[in-house]
Amino acid sequence: MEKVKVFVVVVLSLGTASAASLGVVQTEGGSVQGQNIPQGLFRSVEVFRGIPFAAKPGNLEKPKPHPGWDGILRATKFASRCLQISMLQTSTFGSEDCLYLNIWVPHGRHVSSNLPVMIWFYGGGFMVGGSMGPNFLNNYLYSGQEIADKGTVIVVSVGYRVGTLGFLSTGDSSLPGNYGLWDQHAAIAWVHRNIRSFGGDPDNVTLFGESAGGASVSFQMLSPQNKGLFKRAISQSGVAFCPWALNRNPRKVVEEVAGKVGCPTDDRMVACLKSTDAATLSMASPRVTQGSPDHPGVTSLLLMPVVDGDFLPDQPGNLFRNAADIDYLAGVNNMDGHLFTSQDIPSFSNKDKDVLVEDVRRLLAAYTKEKGEVGLDIAFAEYSSNWGSEPVQETIRRTAVDIGTDYLFLVPVLSAIYLHAANARSGRTYSYLLSEPSLLAGPGRPYHDWVGADHADDLQFVFGKPFATPKAYGDRHRDLSGYMIAYWTNFARTGNPNKGNLVVPVVWPECTSGGHQFLEINAKMNESSAGQDMRSRFVRLWASTLPSLPSFHATDAL
Template identity: 80%
Template sequence: METLKILLPLVFLLGTTSAASLGVVQTVGGSVQGLNIPLGLFRSVDVFKGIPFAAKPGTFEKPRPHPGWSGVLKATKFAPRCLQLSVLQTSSWGSEDCLYLNIWVPHGRHVSSNLPVMVWFYGGGFMVGGSMGPNFLNNFLYSGQEISDRGDVIVVSVGYRVGTLGFLSTGDSGLPGNYGLWDQHAAIAWVHRNIHAFGGDQDNVTIFGESAGGASVNFQMLSPHNRGLFRRAISQSGVALCPWALNRNPRKVTEEVAVKVDCPTDDRMVDCLRSTDAKTLCMASPMIQQGSPDHPGVRNLLLSPVVDGDFLPDHPANLFHNAADVDFIAGVNIMDGHLFTAQDIPSLGNKSQDTPVQDVRRLLAAYTEEKGPAGAELAFAEYSSSWTATPSQEDIKRTAVDVGTDFIFLVPTQTAVHLHAAHAASGRTFSYLLSEPSLMAGPGKPYHAWVGADHADDLQFVFGKPFATPKAYTDRHRDLSGYMIAYWTNFARTGDPSRGSLTVPVVWPRFTSAGQKFLDISAKMNDSSTGQEMRSRFVHLWASTIPSLPSNHSSAAH
């Protein structure tokens, strides 16, 4: 017994002290040292926080290389997030000096080498967001620790400019825009150049992101500037073809911002904007307004990427040839539109209030505005075709959510998946639908019992929150999180989500133009968890039937 008492602490001590660590790492800019976190017997993770990947950016300028530093940079604190509006839009926070990244490197008994690398881009509508420190109270949503440790991959999260400073554009060479996309590109290039020193394989980089981050991933795939810098990409609930992801009339917003900061809107405007204080520009950002069925909120995301003839030489739909050799996963949550549609139609989320059929009609009319009444009638006929003569409130509300999900996320994502598969050379295509019920749904909870995975519900599972904060979740959620981490990291390792270091519950079939297969992801997966032609009736409606209708000039003018 005495021997055991002596041995146990010794075994534990050996486990923690023998876990490998990188120590000081040499990067192009200088030496960095992070923190080593022991995770158990012969397992640890090195965490580097706040490594600069570019210099402090000039206002409306592309990022420039960092000048470097002398001595050893202690990479133990998150850098500030990029300057942005606060939640209430009454003040700003963050910094102009925000082009930093964080790295998680897992180790076993020996220091890791040649690991797959996963680079994360946060969402936030191109207006807000960050992966620097806690997102909510003390919960740091984008910690790469669980993915890194469980999947044996290096995780990198990066900062990029958002709002006016990231995406203001005149639509010409004066203020070309896309500064936030250039920041992301600079981070990818930095990873490609430096990650080998951290034990990563620079020839096996996967970029992944959610919402505006998912659209960013897709933009990075389509830009000719990234050729050879990464091999794989995952877009969660956002692609470049989403109606909110590309601004077709950027000058209008820029002139509105100019007026707010007392700049002229003639040929002096750009010089005046460039010399305006960054916080003032940030506060002049167009407000994210509360939507209504006639003016859906998604139309209020007014600062986003543009076709600039440089980073994006053409409309995204015409650039998929640039991603012919990139492996691509893209998917959505089954009720991605719930968060947005419940803002546009407040009665939808209210358990004790009815939603009038008229509100569904008004929402469809807003989404088909340029086609006039014919588009709205056609869409309503399609969406209400399964209703009875007197539809229940659940039917009406669920239909409204389906309309939002299809228009804002699902149809553009399916279109992107089709385009990727059609242009693929060596690149493989995979499609998914996350159909897990929402944690917020059910008796005593805010959402109706029928609400499935809402926008951003995937994040907690991909980042392993059910393992990191076990009390907040059940075994079911840990199963789902384990599946998603396995699929995501296997894909990063091999280009096939079913093949790699981790076992998966169901083989995920490739998406091809002929088969159009997808994986239905949930906590309870079995052989019937694969499907074909995801909501093809509605994909056809939005991607083909409605666009082919003649435009209604009176509504287009308005």
Template identity: 60%
Template sequence: MMMAVLGVFISVALILGTANAASLGAVSTEGGMVQGNSNNVGLFRWVDVFLGIPFAAPPGRLAKPVAHPGWDGVLKANDYGPRCMQLNIVGKDVLGSEDCLYLNIWVPQGRSVSTNLPVMVFIYGGGFLMGGGQGANFLNNYLYDGQEIADRGNVIVVTFNYRVGALGFLSSGDADAPGNYGLWDQHAAISWVHRNIRSFGGNPENITIFGESAGAASVNFQILSPKNKGLIRRAISQSGVALCPWAVNRNPRKSAEEIAKKVGCPTDSGMVACLKRTDPKTVTLAGNVDFATSPSDPIVHKLALSPVIDGDFLPDEPEKLFVNAADIDYIAGVNDMDGHIFATLDVPSINNAMASTSVEDVRALAISLSKDRGQEAGIATYQEYTVNLGSNPSDKDVKKTVVDIETDYIFLVPTQAALYLHTDHAKTARTYSYLFSEPSRMPIFPLWMGADHADDLQFVFGKPFTTPLGYFPRHRDASRYMIAYWTNFAQTGNPNKGESSVPATWPEFAGTGHKYLDIHGDMNKNSVKQMLRTRKVYYWTTVFASYPTVKKN
């Protein structure tokens, strides 16, 4: 009898809750009216979802984005827009469309319609070659669905598409095709949010941009560019900054000419005009990456389609632009084994328990990663990473050394350098550093494995809550903590203060010890640590950097 009464009570409560649903309904934007859906996510809690709103017109080929002309009537914003044209996951075919500049918005609602909420704008990764604002999809469960962050953190979440691959980042190195079209798309989306988000209940003066991998480097580029002055209040870079060795293409003309040759275009003054006339799928395919890698030919040196110093969006070297972020609060961090995915490509024996990895592989990798500074620097790198291995190291220690080298060189050291630069140039801005160390959930990985590249995304986007059967309670804790820190930071500029409680007080990076937060599913006050891999940071930024750069032909 008691259960029956309780059931009736819950049914009535849900009916009343739905009847009192706060929802935006149709919203007026600069392009016209948009109508989304309202999702009930709990008692007196809803999230309004708008998918596929155009933030710019279909872009011209190798041209900056321009304003959308608008539409008549009410746009039904119920489905994601197409991804931007890109290579598929194996690099053998093309998917997506040139008409791809769309964004998606999640707005949390209580009993009354929300106003003046913080706004979090996400930029996806994918090596500047692939990706989309909805992320990977399994049974309609999209990775970058913003509902959990919006509901749990009481923030508006925005995701969007930007051009990638040849159509997003090919540059002739001159005025014919300056490049950075993908960065201009990101800027156009951020600008659109700044102009329109008040209509959705957001505060345009409190926008936080966050991203992962190439998206994290993009976040850094956006706060360094003078084009975004006054648009961005805070930023979070997860596993990537503008200083990463893969983030800037130093010889874009070479990459453009290689693509031109593949598609039958000249490499003289007529190159760009020819590329613009060529079928865009053909141009996209020609921007493929050669995944035949080895310790002496690592994958990180093959990622050529990336941002360039164009004298416009990026007027100078990234390290010289941090003054533009002097009033932008910044969180930056890495996963403790971010380089594992790259190490697996370069040294396939890493994940094979039956195959050993030789110290010679470590030597070849150290020398190839150091090639810009010459053989002597390469040997110094090898010695730095093997000094404690001894004469007869275990296979596990050799494999971990490979992962350490790639993690440090590709992600960790550049991120630490960016944190130092941000702190050095800060006026009102605060700086925070983290290490994400919740071990990978991939059963095929070695037992010593930590957090691989992109492992953090499922936790930031709340997947342990949306698909609970795939996770343990500690994963839900890790997800809860990340969402709390990220959304508190978006609200107040301080990850410890906001609507959500946190398991440990995260100190600022500036000051003695250069403290950082070790984020995982079992956190307490001991999760605050200091001097993250200081010896290796010193090696790469000081010792290695002291070797003269090798002149290239």
């Protein structure tokens, strides 16, 4: 027995000892050295934390190149996340000096070279968020370690400005906005210039992100600024078309912020805002309010990208030619709207309280308000068509979730997918629906047992949490996480989620303009997981029927 123990110790130490390492890496700013984390026999992941990709940015200005450093930068600690308001909106935290990135490089017996690269953008409604270290209770949700190790890809996560500092805009050239998008672009360009030194292939870069991060990926694809800098893109539950992703009236917001910080709203406003303390500016962002059926919470998100004539030279729908050669994989969770609808309808969160039909109708009225009573009647008739005369609570609640999911996520995401497929030259298109039941659903848990994949439920599976923290998950969750990592990293490697280093459970059909194919992803996949024309009735309602109606304004009724 002792001999076996000694043998195991020797083998393990050999594995650790012979795990390859990049050592000191030369970048354009100077030398960096990371930390090697053994993953098993002859495998390790080398992590570089907190490498600057741009200088500390000026207030409401585009990022500038980093001046560089002397000596070796020990890249072993995460940088601060970008300055932002706290969840309670009573204080700020983070730093103005926040344009840093983290890199995870997997190695086998030899130092890696020419690996595919995946760059991650976090979500948070363009108001909050970060990928610099633990998010909650020491759980670092966005660690690239599992993806890098299992998929043999390099993972990069990036800091970008949010809130007023990232997205305040006058709607013209005096304060064009989109500073957070410029930060992301600067990081993409840095990776393109430097990643070869870390063993990455600068000609095989994939962007991926979720929610506002997914919308960010969409904007980066559409911008002419990124030509040739990346090859593929993945949007999870967010695209440029989402109603919360593009501000069409930024002037109103900037004047409100100026009023709060004591700046005039005339031609002196921009100079005054730029000279205002960054924390004061952050605190002056419009409040994100608790939603109600008449004023859904998501409508209080007012700081977001704008069409600036520069980064976004035109409306997103007119820019898809810029993405014609980019491979695109995008999708939604089947109950992405649950998180939002359950906040907007007060009785929703209480399992023992009835949700009133009137509340569902009021929520739908808020989302269709530009089309007045006519739009509401058409939309409500569509959503209640299978109700019968006495709808049960589950039917009413499910419909409320469907309305939020369709309007906020599903229809905009599918619109972007279909436009990409229609405009593609060499770029391929793939569409998915994640339908894994929520871990919070069931008896003794906060959600009803019919609740599927809620907003952000995809993150834990993409980032391999069921492997990193196995006690919190079951075997089915490890299966699902393995499937998603396989599809995502195969896609990053080859542009086809079915082909690469990892075996997948079901062939994912390419989405074409003729068939609108998609894959339903969950732990129990089989041949029937592939489908087409996802929720086509409701896509038609939101993307065609409602927009074709004349717009209604309150003044029309006078």
